Amino acid sequence: MTDQYRRGLEVELSGLGYATAGDPELRMLSNVAWAIRRSILWILAIAVGGAFLAYLFTYTADTKYTSSAKVMIETRVQTETQFTPQVSGLPLSLTSLESELQLLRSTDLIESVVARLDLQNDPEFSGEGSGVNLNPIALARGLKNAVVDALSGGDDGAEDGERSEDVLRQEAAIESLLRSRRIEQVGDTSAVYEIRVTSESKRKAARIANSLASEYLSVLTRMKRDALGQSQDWLAIRIGQLREDLNTLSSNLETHSIEIPYSPDEYATIKAQRIKAERRSSLASESLVELEEQTTAINLMREQGKNQEAVDYAAQVGLLSRSSNGDITDQAAIAALDAIQTAAERKIDQLNAQLATLKQSIETFKEQQARQVQHDSVTKRIENEILVTEAIYRDFVSQLGRRAEQGDYLDAGAHIIERARPSVDPSEPKRSQTAIGVMFAIVFGGLIWTVLHEIFQKRLRTTQEFESATGSKLSAILPEIRDEPPFETFFAHAGKLAPELRHFGRKLLASSDIGLRVSPSQSDPAVAQNDPYILTNPDKKTGQSVPQTHCVIFSGASALPDEGKSSALLLLAAVCAKAEYRTLIIDCDTVASAYRVYSRMTPEALQHAATDPEFLLNYVVGSPQEGLDILPLIRGQGEEEQTNAGDFLYSPAFLDLLHSLSDMYDVILLDTPPLLSAVESSYLSQIAHRVLLFTRWNSTRKNAVFQAIRELENADLRPSALVATRVDLKKAKLYGDPNFG
Numbered sequence: 112m113t114d115q116y117r118r119g120l121e122v123e124l125s126g127l128g129y130a131t132a133g134d135p136e137l138r139m140l141s142n143v144a145w146a147i148r149r150s151i152l153w154i155l156a157i158a159v160g161g162a163f164l165a166y167l168f169t170y171t172a173d174t175k176y177t178s179s180a181k182v183m184i185e186t187r188v189q190t191e192t193q194f195t196p197q198v199s200g201l202p203l204s205l206t207s208l209e210s211e212l213q214l215l216r217s218t219d220l221i222e223s224v225v226a227r228l229d230l231q232n233d234p235e236f237s238g239e240g241s242g243v244n245l246n247p248i249a250l251a252r253g254l255k256n257a258v259v260d261a262l263s264g265g266d267d268g269a270e271d272g273e274r275s276e277d278v279l280r281q282e283a284a285i286e287s288l289l290r291s292r293r294i295e296q297v298g299d300t301s302a303v304y305e306i307r308v309t310s311e312s313k314r315k316a317a318r319i320a321n322s323l324a325s326e327y328l329s330v331l332t333r334m335k336r337d338a339l340g341q342s343q344d345w346l347a348i349r350i351g352q353l354r355e356d357l358n359t360l361s362s363n364l365e366t367h368s369i370e371i372p373y374s375p376d377e378y379a380t381i382k383a384q385r386i387k388a389e390r391r392s393s394l395a396s397e398s399l400v401e402l403e404e405q406t407t408a409i410n411l412m413r414e415q416g417k418n419q420e421a422v423d424y425a426a427q428v429g430l431l432s433r434s435s436n437g438d439i440t441d442q443a444a445i446a447a448l449d450a451i452q453t454a455a456e457r458k459i460d461q462l463n464a465q466l467a468t469l470k471q472s473i474e475t476f477k478e479q480q481a482r483q484v485q486h487d488s489v490t491k492r493i494e495n496e497i498l499v500t501e502a503i504y505r506d507f508v509s510q511l512g513r514r515a516e517q518g519d520y521l522d523a524g525a526h527i528i529e530r531a532r533p534s535v536d537p538s539e540p541k542r543s544q545t546a547i548g549v550m551f552a553i554v555f556g557g558l559i560w561t562v563l564h565e566i567f568q569k570r571l572r573t574t575q576e577f578e579s580a581t582g583s584k585l586s587a588i589l590p591e592i593r594d595e596p597p598f599e600t601f602f603a604h605a606g607k608l609a610p611e612l613r614h615f616g617r618k619l620l621a622s623s624d625i626g627l628r629v630s631p632s633q634s635d636p637a638v639a640q641n642d643p644y645i646l647t648n649p650d651k652k653t654g655q656s657v658p659q660t661h662c663v664i665f666s667g668a669s670a671l672p673d674e675g676k677s678s679a680l681l682l683l684a685a686v687c688a689k690a691e692y693r694t695l696i697i698d699c700d701t702v703a704s705a706y707r708v709y710s711r712m713t714p715e716a717l718q719h720a721a722t723d724p725e726f727l728l729n730y731v732v733g734s735p736q737e738g739l740d741i742l743p744l745i746r747g748q749g750e751e752e753q754t755n756a757g758d759f760l761y762s763p764a765f766l767d768l769l770h771s772l773s774d775m776y777d778v779i780l781l782d783t784p785p786l787l788s789a790v791e792s793s794y795l796s797q798i799a800h801r802v803l804l805f806t807r808w809n810s811t812r813k814n815a816v817f818q819a820i821r822e823l824e825n826a827d828l829r830p831s832a833l834v835a836t837r838v839d840l841k842k843a844k845l846y847g848d849p850n851f852g
Contacts, residue, residue, distance in 0.1 A: 146562070154554055166546040174537045177309045180324040182525055182528070184525045227326070228318065231277070235311050236288055292307065306320050306327075307320065347511060356496075367489055372482045373482075395462050409425055570811065571808065574848050577806065587835075588836075588851060589612070590838050606735030613682075619686075620686050665781065666802045669805045670787055678836070684780050688736045694739045696742070698743040702789050704782075725771050727768060787819060792822070835851075
């Protein structure tokens, strides 16, 4: 990309050639569109042919019929209070619908139908049928089984040999029925399921579909009956446990009743005695508190020396009689107060003793009451447990009785709303659908292949591709002549060429980038005067030792062999000779020479030419076209002869030969070897006035052209003209390039 970008800049700055123009994405879309346009007829033709073959191939497949039955799950919610498991008593949800769908698809259900209808002995389902199944899923499954068998190396066969034939036939029938039946939910949220079965017999398909529906209902009923039986077993076991619990509780109640601490009368007496003791204790406590307060007040007054006031207070509260509290002496007052204090202390001691006795009695009564309450609570708990157990026992007994009566009358919770009937028209093979599907698949695949091939292709086909790859203007095109190749035609038919080919040759010669004369301004006069053998090549930046005369030397280069270079140079030479220019073709192609059969060159002649270049004039041969001569320097294909020819081309003798020939001819064309195959091509292009780069249309790849341009750039050269060779004009019109139209 770096070299291409650099070439584009040089083209824009120098004004030579054309730079890459346009949006690459738009060009790619345009190329893809033209590629589809070129291939669409072939794609359609192949698609129609493939559809026709697919339609014919369907006649080799088995004719099958499809029948369907419909099952609906009960959606009405019943107000059922009995402990009976049934689907109809539960509200439906998407989860329950999906669960029922999985039940319909279960292998166990299929196995039951296979056993009921004896399908393991049916050749269609036991794997003994020999028909062709065009179902894509069946074809993919068969391919997968074949690959697995091939990779396993036949181990499965050894394992199957150990198993009984009946088991293998049954498994084959189950697998076949799984592939033949299809179960779908009708709608997104409905409770209706469609069971479709495909078989070679229309009646068999209907019978299997109805059997699947009936077996589904039987499975639902069996599941409910099993659930009912399990619940009955649980109820029976639980009733026995409840009966044992009732017996145990009754025994405990009787035993506990015998151990009653007190009778009701005794408990009432204990309660009354406790109340009486609590009251007496309360009164004693109040008297004790009051007496302590009075003695405290009297002691306080005595400490303050108020004996008379203390005596009065004692008389007031009743500790001293009124008659004895008159005017008494202090001694008498003190004696009275001491007597009061002593009496009060004795009474306090009596009250404390009474309180202690009462408290002990109260604690005893409390313990007796607590024992009685605890006994009563245990009795109440046992009685409550007996009541609850009896209620559960009666309910379970009634449930068990009802379930025993319901066992034979359980509803499946689903119904067959449409039974399968034998189909009138076959469902397989679908000939029209198969043919149309194959046709669309081929068209789609062909378009994809065309687009990918166009995106990843690297060949040069349009003017834009040629010029973007080389950085040079496309000067001319040369058509492809398939009937009679130009090279053989020229020598076999006295130099006659097709008029169309000669027309394109004239256009190539008339190209402004080629020309037949070197402008005087292109040479350096000073150099020309000093050395008549030096010519400044306008296509190069440095001078080369070539003759400076009226003769124009062309170098024909190509990236690879078989690019049409020799035929194009021969055409150009014939046109020049026809225009009365003396023309000479020098065959320098050491890799793929086209003039070997006309060459009389020997290694000795090349050795002699090293000292006498004009000696090779004896090996110039004429051509059917008057004015056109050929000097074939290559004869053999051996490595030694190629080496000798290469050494001569690099020698000064070859330049002397060109000097001599330039006096005799107006145009000299050097047929050089491919740029990517020999190094002589770059050197020969350096000593020429004009370099013509020939590239084969729709064959040469971009990478080869990039490398060829790099070889020329390394020699400081630029192609004077870019020529597209061997162009198929009819096909070139289909690439959307007006220059090839």
